[in-house]
Amino acid sequence: MVIVGAGEAGTAAAVALRECGWRGPVILIGNEVMLPYERPPLSKAILVEEMNPGPKLLVTPERLAELAIDYLQGRNVEWIDRAAHTVTLSDGAQLAYERLLLTTGARPRKLSVPVAPESRIATLRTYADALAIRQIIRRGCEVVVIGGGFIGLEVAASAVSRGASVTVVEAGPRLLTRAVPAPVAELIRAKHERAGVRIESGAMVEGIDAHEGRSKVVLADGRTHLADLVLVGIGVVPNVELAQAAGLAVDNGIALDETLTTSDPHVFAAGDCCSFPHRLYGARMRLEAWRNAWQQGAAAAANMLGANRPYENVPWFWSDQYDETLQIAGLCREENVPVARNLGAKGHLFFYLAADGRLVAACAFGSLGAIAKEIRLAEIMIVRGLAPKAEALANPAVNIKSLLI
């Protein structure tokens, strides 16, 4: 069993292979020169903690040894030969596989406008990226975040809390257009503005110049922003090139069937790099979310060993913004009817019902304690295909747990 990419999905898969009882070799290959670590803290704790923030490891060396997982770090997989069942590494080594799992993740999308080579622009995906950003943000420095998505907003929150002056430049009409319904995005915007972050929506970036050791962000309307750090957070691109070169089908990610198998029955994929059809939503999707990565990695591992189980977990996402948390279970579309439930001062919760009355998503923003249980129970309702009454969901006197039957 060979796994390419030692992020969240690949590491979860390696462990799951052992938990499923596989006794043969498990080889986990990663091109980063460190033990596998969690990415979510990179935009949160690692930017704000006072003292040397270490990476949060996914697995200790002892655990890897105990599970007899062969972890090859700092090695890139360059080539897959599907006919010969081998992969070739950057150091020329060739490894044979019986089953192959691709968990190559995604990389930050690059700006498509001209960028002066001396300008200080950064993206955030790796621990090294986070340390570099951490070096720059401090009291009094100017940060411009391009892109009002999750990573940009989390960095904005971390940077203002360290005393930086922060401007978020978003091309779209509002923040978080892709993933979050408008009323919740509005709450998040208000929270940032209260914290002192300037938010400019509908602002197109035309280019980035260098100016006396700093960067100058030039907007289409002629305005400019000087910055010590420009963080580009305009989404990610799935790492599909390796799969593509091997002739595997690609469709907004490495294309899988519902059992997470690629167009080659010996090759599987999981995590940010893949797209898969979801029975509950009747659509192909690619998720960029932490929980999906590890659950899908573990599910793919079981299927590599022949379990042949469709992956039907409900998409779930969280983001921390200051002292509050956003959680989303399921996927909501424009046409879904929102039902608001009053949680008092501690949070806001919206349920989304499909035309046939089924609950398809729930989205909440507030203190973790106020929202987490509700979102978890909503997720269970979504899995079971329940169609709770809108009046009951909206009524804070009705215990959500009582709607589970």
Place this chain on the structure above:
Amino acid sequence: MAACALDALESEETLRFDHEGRTFVITRSPEGDYFAIDGHCSHEKVHLADGVVDGYIIECPKHFGTFDYRTGESQAPPACIDLRSYEVKVEGNTVFIKI
């Protein structure tokens, strides 16, 4: 230490209990028995009293690490360190925990 009244919880419900700077989560099982373990998840400092209980399992509200609330044993990642459990006694109408 007196923690709560016997009828404070229904089964599969939780209660946060704080004492001298420490925090605990008290859970009632489907049979109606009371159990107590450390309040904070072993993955990050998140209170388990906000988590969902299913059978004998309590689930962390943040990343869904799970624990057996009878023993404190971790059941599912990302929480992989066990929590401490504390002896619970019911006397009359009061639930006591031994800290």
